[in-house]
Amino acid sequence: MGKTQRIMVGVSMTALTLSLTGCDTDSNDLPPKPNDQDCSDWEWEDDEGVWVCDDNSSSYYGHYYYGGHYYNNKNSLLTNSDYNSYKNSSSFKRGNNTSSGFGNGSNHFGG
Numbered sequence: 287m288g289k290t291q292r293i294m295v296g297v298s299m300t301a302l303t304l305s306l307t308g309c310d311t312d313s314n315d316l317p318p319k320p321n322d323q324d325c326s327d328w329e330w331e332d333d334e335g336v337w338v339c340d341d342n343s344s345s346y347y348g349h350y351y352y353g354g355h356y357y358n359n360k361n362s363l364l365t366n367s368d369y370n371s372y373k374n375s376s377s378f379k380r381g382n383n384t385s386s387g388f389g390n391g392s393n394h395f396g397g
Contacts, residue, residue: 320351334363335378 317337319328325339325346339346339356349356350363352372357363364370372378 322351324356325349325351334360335373336363336369 320337325341325344327341328337329340331338336350336352339349346356349358352369
């Protein structure tokens with residue numbers, strides 16, 4: 287393998303590593319999944335920073351979960367004052383997108 291090929295392989299591997307780590311939500315940074323017998327499958331809602339019931343056999347399917355309570359839609363979640371305090375606090379995590387920069391979708395190539 288020539289020098290150019292080794293460099294290209296190195297660049298490709300670095301780009302692949304960055305793309306995998308930059309887009310994946312680190313589960314260690316997330317609050318623990320709810321332990322609630324009304325829902326057995328949870329999905330992290332990155333934009334709102336809460337868990338959503340993804341158990342299609344549950345009557346709470348699609349409901350947001352915050353502070354020990356289910357909210358049937360985003361508007362009902364947003365009217366909760368405790369949730370709004372959390373969302374405006376430093377504890378609010380949007381996966382790896384806690385600040386501006388790579389991977390948050392707010393910066394565009396070329397300015």
